[in-house]
Each structure stands twice: as C-alpha cells, then as structure tokens.
Amino acid sequence: MNQRPFHWLKLRRLPFWRGGAARPDSAEFSRLFDEVGEAAGVLKDSEAGLEAQFLAIGTELERMAGYGNAFVTQVEKLVGLATGKDCDSTIFNNPVGLIERSTEFLEDCQRRTDALVTLLRAYRDQIRELLGTEAALRRTMLPLRFVQVLFKVECAPLNTEIQQLFSSLTEEIESLQGQMRDIFGTNFQKLEQTRDSLEQVIRQLERQESTLRAALATHKSRIGDTLAELRRELDSNQQREVQLNHLSRAVAREVEQVVISLQFQDIVHQKLQHVTAELPRMQARFSEFVGARQEAALSEPMQYLWQSCRLQGGQIEAAREELLRAEAGIKSGIGNVLGQLRELDSRCLSLEEFQLLTTSGDGMVQVLVETLEEVRKLMGESVACAATAHEMLRPLGSLASNLTVIARELAARIHLFGLNAQVQAAQVANGTQGAGLAILSLRTSEICGETNRISEQAAEHLDAMAAGLANCVREFGTLRSEAAAQESSLGQESLAQERVLHAFRDNCLETLRAIGGSLDGIREHAHQTLETIQFTAFCQGILPGLQKPLLNIADSANRWLEDRGCTVKDAHLIEGLKKDYTMASEREVFERLTSSGELFPDSPNPPPRSAEDFELFDALPTSMEGAEPDRKDTGATISPTAPVAPDEPASNVELF
C-alpha cells in the first residue's frame, strides 16, 4: 500500500495555543510524535528488509516443496517397482519360467542320458562276454589239431589219392585255424578297443551327469529359495508401501505447513499497514488538539489519541506475535521434515529387504541374471557332451557290424568244413580202415558244429549290440540336435530376459538416485531456510521501537484526560476507530481492548489466529465486503469475539 509520507516535522510548526493560555503538555506530545515518526521510518525501511527475507525464505521453501512433491512421486514409483505395480508383474516370472523350462529340459536330457549310459554299460558287459567267447572258440577248436594228426595217421596205410584228399582237408584245417587266429586276434582286439572307448564315453557321461545333477540341484534350490523370498518380500512390501507412502506424504505435508507458516507475512504486513495508515489520522487529531480554540474541543481529539495509540500498540503486539509464531512454526516444521527424512532413511529406503528385491548385488535381479548365465553354460556343456558322445560312439556302431559279418562267414565256413570231412570219410569207408576216418570225421563235424554254435551266438550278440549301439548313436544324435536347438533358443530368450532385468535394476537405481537427490535438496533448502530466517531482530527491536512511543502517547493522553476528569466511553469514537479493522484478529484485539480496557491480557499463550484471517488471505476482497455488514450490525455495542480453541489453527490450516 502506498502511503503518503507522514510529515511529522509539520507538527513542530503548528501554533500550540492561539489566543489562550500556553499549553505546555503539547511539547511532550510533540516529542513523542517525533519518536513515533522516527520509529515509523525505521519500520518502513525494515519492512523492506523483512519482505526480502520473506521472499528469500519463500524461494527456499518453494524449492523445498518442489523436492518434496518430486520425492513423493519418486517413492511411489519405487514402491510400485518393488511391488510389481508399475512394471510388468512378470518381470521376475519370465526369467524364472525360462530357467524352470531349461532346467526341466536338462533334467530330461539327464534322464535320457542315464538310460543311454545304462545301455552302454550293458554293451560294455556284452563285449566282455564276447571277448570270453574268443577263448571258448579257441578251446573248442583246439582238438582239431589232434584230429589233423590222427587223420594223417589213419591215412598213412591208404592209397596216395586218399592221403592227398585228407591232406587237403588237414590243410584247410590249418588254414581255418590261421584265419581264426587272425579274425579273432584282429577283431577281438578291435572289440577290446570298442570296450575301452565305451568305458571312456561312459566315464565322461557319468562325470557330466554328476556335475549336471549337482548344478541342477543347486540351481533349483537357489531359484526355489529366491522365489520364496520374492513372495515374502512382495507380501511385506505391501506393508512397507503403506509405511513409505505414509512417511513420504507426511514429509510433503510438513513442507506444505512450513510454506503456510510463511504466508503469515501477509497478515503481518496488512496489520502494519493499518498501523501506518492510522498515523496520519493521529497527526490530524493532534493538530485539532493543538489548534482548538475552546477548552471543550480539547477532550475529543485527546480521547481519540488515547484510544488509537492503545489500539495501534495492540496491533503491533499482535503482529509481533504472528511473526514469532511464524518463525517458530517454520523452524518446528523444518525440524519435523528433517526428522521424518531421518525416519525414511532408517526405516524405509535403507531396508536391506527392499534393496534385495530391486538393486542389491546379491539380490533377486542378480540371482536371476547369474542363474540365466549358468543355465546357459550348463546347456552349452550338455550340448558339447552329447556331441562328444555322439562322435565317439558313431565309429563303434560300424565296427560292431563288421565284426558280425566276419563272425557269420567264419561260422559258415566251419560248418562246411565239418560237412566236407564227413562226406570224404564216407567215400573212403572200407571196413575197419574207414572206421577210424569216420570217427574222426564225426568228431570233426561235432567240433565244427560247436564252433558254429559259439560263432552264431557271438554273431547274435554282436548283431544285437550293433543294433543297440546304432540306436544309442541315433539317440545321442537326437539329443545333440535337440540340445543345440534348446541352447540356441535359450541363448536368445535369456539374453532378452537379462536385458529386461538390467533395465529394471537401472530403473530402480535411477529412482533411488533421484530420491537421494530429492532428500538432499529438501535437506539443503531446509538448512538454508533455517539460516535465512531472522525475525527475532525485527520483533525485538523494530516493532517495540514503534510500539513504545505510541503507548507513551496513550499514557500521556490518559493522564491528560484523567487530570480533567474525562471518561473515554464515546461509542461514536470507538466505532470510528473500528471501521478500518477488516481482519478478524484485528477486530479481536480491538474488542479485547475496548471491552476490558487491558492492552495485553495476562495470558501465558497468545490468542490463536482466527480462521477468518486465512479466509481473508485467500480471498481478501470478498471477505472485506462480507465483513462490512458485520461491523454495521455490531453498532456501538461491541461484543467480544468468541474465544478460539487452541487446536483450531490446525484445522484452519487445512483450509489451504
């Protein structure tokens, strides 16, 4: 409000008494008005400083409130992330599902490999048996050597032709023995190599099976534990969410309260403006007093001065109380904000469980990422193992088949040899001479039959083994290709899931960093506000500086009036003074003074602000208009304002 400067010096030039007795008390009033003028000048200058201070604090608080609002939003986001509200709730479920599917596949591979290993062990045992067959064959064919000698003995007395016949038979026997040695020597040696290869494959598969089994058990257990923990954390996050939201909103509310406390500057400013506006009127009344020509005209301006100075002193006191209350409110509010930030730090944001779920280096995200990596590695090892087994077994299948063919050929030739011997013996049969040959031929045929039986049996075993090994090779081939396909699919899918998990953790980290930034911002501006706020000097120096001369004028006026026996109960005068008071708290001071006559009631606590002050602040013109009929209604009979309950200001604040 622009007020015309109050020209106190004019008072000095006024004639104190025109045409009557000198008025010595005018000098005292004049000196007091000088003091008022000086103090009003200081007040005006200081008000500018105070306003600048309010503006600085307002800026700090505005920034603090900005951080407070951002903080609430960030906390809500973090809570949303941790409880799976904001993000896709399958963020953990997808990788877990992938790990479970891959684990199931690996377990299936493990079962199939187990079955194949069992088969390979059986083939290994069969080879051992076949290797035993070699010795049996040798034992079976050993008598042929003696038969050969006996044939020579039996043929000796016979003619040359028969001798040659059986000689060729014995040569065939020798050849057969040689071939037998070669075939069994070479092929059973290969069979031994096959057995060794099988042993090697079995050992490798057993080793891998053991590693895979242990790794799968570990992963399943780890994933199981992690999932259980996830469920626990999600449950407890519901409660934590309530705590976090409650605390973060409490911080924002406190910041808001602090901002509201600051808004009392307008109320104070308005009160002081009313005081300043009254000063020229007092000057005018004092001029009337000084210029009065009749004794009767002296009393009225003096009454006015007495009442007005008391009232303005009261308003200054009320403004001082408002300021002190605002300072206390801001400081207390900031103290609460800082306390709640500490609470948030210790109870919510630093919670290990919360970090475990979102960002921790040994938490949910990390476990899933590592498990995905390890499952991928296991799948790779499984593929490599299946490929190695397949490559190692493949030649074994064909080796077994060759051996079967050779064994069958051998058996057939042995069979023919036996039959030939019998036929030749029958042809040369001649009484007692041929009887020996017949016995030898029969024995030869029996030996050949036995050899044939053993060879056939070996061939059957070899056939079965060859077929089985071929199946094993095929199965390993299938396993290999399925595992390779699974590995490829897992590779792509798991990398995608890892990216999602990393993005989630980055998001959480970013939110936590933003929360940290907001908390720092709130702290910084809170401390800055505490450093800036300096209302005490204004309340203890400037305002009393103006209040004191005004009250002195009131005292002097009172003495002047008492000396002349004047009573100050002029309703018209009081009503005139009242009309400028538009604020509820101003009217309250006014009514207290005019009804009790006491300037400062003996109350330990200053009266709380009326709700109407806030209404005025919010919508000043409307309230001012609304206040006018009220003043008219009250008329000369001023009723005291109803006392306001001490807890009402809180609800008044809610009006904002």
Next chain:
Amino acid sequence: MTHFSMKTQISQEHDVLTLRVPGDLISTNAEAYRTEVARRMEGGGVAGQDWKTFVVDLKAAQMVDSVGLNLIVTWIKWVRDRGGKMRVVCSGGNVLRTFKFTRLDKHVELVEG
C-alpha cells in the same frame, strides 16, 4: 563394443593388481572388460604373478549401470574364490551412491579417491 587398450589399464605393483577403468562401466563396454580381464588374468599377462588385492579404479567413472554391477559382482566372486581382497576406488557421487544402494559396499572395500 568399445575398443580400448588394456595394456595401460592393468598393472601390478607388489601384491596389488590394479585395473584402471578410464570411463563409465556400462553395458556397452562391460563385456569387453570381462573378456579382457579374464584373458589377462587366466591366460597370460599378469597371470601367474602373485597378487593379493585386486583394485578396480573407477575414479574416472561417472556411472556404473546394472551390467557393470554384474561384472563387479563376478570379479568379487572370482577374487574371493582365490582368497584375495577386492577394493573399488571411486570419486563419490553417483558411483558411490550406486555401490551403497546395491549394498556392494558391504562386499568390497570402497574407497573415495
């Protein structure tokens, strides 16, 4: 993938092996560091030399993202398995906060440099 010269970035003095990361440790370069450090430590270079403390110097880093953290965790485990100690040096700010938010400061010696 970012290319960089590792020769000047891994050094050993007495029993302290130091990896100096010249910038951020993030998804675009983490894999290169993983591969190169593994190669140098297990396949040649500093491998075989006695060291007890592995220092990761992140003073030049303004940021470590989730993939970078994953790599740090891998190194922590790797060093722990070998009975060594790990120390991370950072210049404060974001990197320090990140280590605190992820509780990795409880698993490594964190030094503000």
